[in-house]
Amino acid sequence: MLGRTLVTFGRTVVLAAAVAGVPGVAAGQGTGAAQDYTAPRTPDGQPDLQGFWSNQTYTSLERPDGVTAAYYTPEEVAARESGRATRESAQTDPGTIPDVHYDFTQFGLDRSQSARAENLRTSLIVDPSDGKIPPVNAEGQRRAAERADAQERLGGRWDSAEANQLDDRCIMMVPAGPPMMNSGYNSNYHIVQAPGYVMILAEMIHDARVVPLDDREAPAAGLSQWVGLSRGHWEGETLVVESSNFNAKNPFRGSSERMTVTERFTRVADDRIDYRFTVNDPGTWDQPWTVEMPMQRSRGPLFEFACHEGNYGLYNTLVGARLEEQQAAEAAEQGRGR
Template structure:
């Protein structure tokens, strides 16, 4: 089922050679003077354009690195060098005799996140993937995690914190369409690309377009064409509705756009938090090719104090085209039909066994 699940979450991909992409593929050194961004018609820094947050750096730091927030040059070279080898292999022609799946990667060299997704991500070999090829630099430092807590890990939950909600995320249940994940149903992208907070998914399509006007800041997300509209200098809604991606209100603090999001729906909970969660995001143009993104998570019922992380967006080498969510969502009725067939088969066996026992 791993393969069927990931294929259901797939996208229309173009068969083109892989490029080494990701934030800070060639980041400039920190400038001696603060960067002065171009201005929009209202005098605010121009954040508009096409951006990407694809990167090798995970949100959560590998436990083996402890409190070390920055990679050594040798570690960076090893990580980015391994991806260069993956890209080289992925750009080679596929053996036509390797099977319908188009070839499989060597399990010994397969990334843990790819293995967890069912091998070569449901049948896509490395040639179809673009998870990022560079370690994330923030202020020129190659970071080991997005999270800026001391150990790069989420803080412990408060002893009095309520248990995580049992809202369906789509895994293990085929009772009805509503129990499947938002990504499978083409409602929202899988992972947390749209957020908030906005995080790369580790596979592909970690791309965005920012548009800004006097009254709104619009974030278009390539994955499942999610679009979040941040209303500027407005008030949060009080009608109890929890729209997809929450209720985002923004304002400018100097050269930084500050976005506060509340009213997040339960199916978009972040680490079990949604009802009382407030996500504060800060967008700052810190270079010609860099937008610093910082996020803070605040839920006093779950954590003792606010916490969060940061990373930098890099320019997308291209534009975003339409994302057609797995061609009309044909996989979803197929999975549900398969589950009904299995139930029918199991019921028939149970009935036959009961009849035999009664004789």
């Protein structure tokens, strides 16, 4: 669904920033400018991560089939970016808008107008080394089949609003995290720090995650929440946030209630945070997998997120489903009358 926003206009892609994805340049990969950078401090002495940030990117989560290299060349990245920007801007040409729901470029929703910290990687996944999400194990496959069967018994996805996924209903969406995955739009975050806490406000759904940094006990195993429970601590320049106790009612890529997510935020420049997360869920995958996703500073503030349950998008979808059913019934009736 559509949120009414874009906090950064104008193309901000700079391929010089992309070299941060080259081995030996990115933080944690050897020497480079990032390792010489010291983040400013908050009044209580912690690395300052505050501000507005975007994790928008053209880099796909998984490495495309047929691509074996871990990195594109700068020339390949430039060609890919140019082609995508052209395709996105073409959506405003008369008669070519693929979705009359909204105009991408008019409201700055195309990624070519968003603040982005591109890297040269061919995938955001850095582990496993093939850049792919590990195969779903037998337990995860069984659970997915059970979910599909339950939805079918309810009449299918388009039978009612309640049968739809929570993101279609604008109740919860993946970019809010954890983990914080980007989307085609609304991939902005506002980070605020206070003594003992970090607050991360996601533009998508406007969900605010308050992360305590003290040594409080881990939550009880039986206490679960929709987005889990997060606890944070500092490891030098890096904020580490560990989340568990998910209820699996809004699964991340089919995850189970056993999923844990470890996020790492490291400010490596005035306008960049290196964001890294590891997903570990033995109930879905037999091995953990890790994503590295740069975050680029964007211009605030965050505007209203206008998608809400009961909005016209879901209503129109259900109306379309009822129309298809009516047309199918009329066609069947005509067939019987011949």
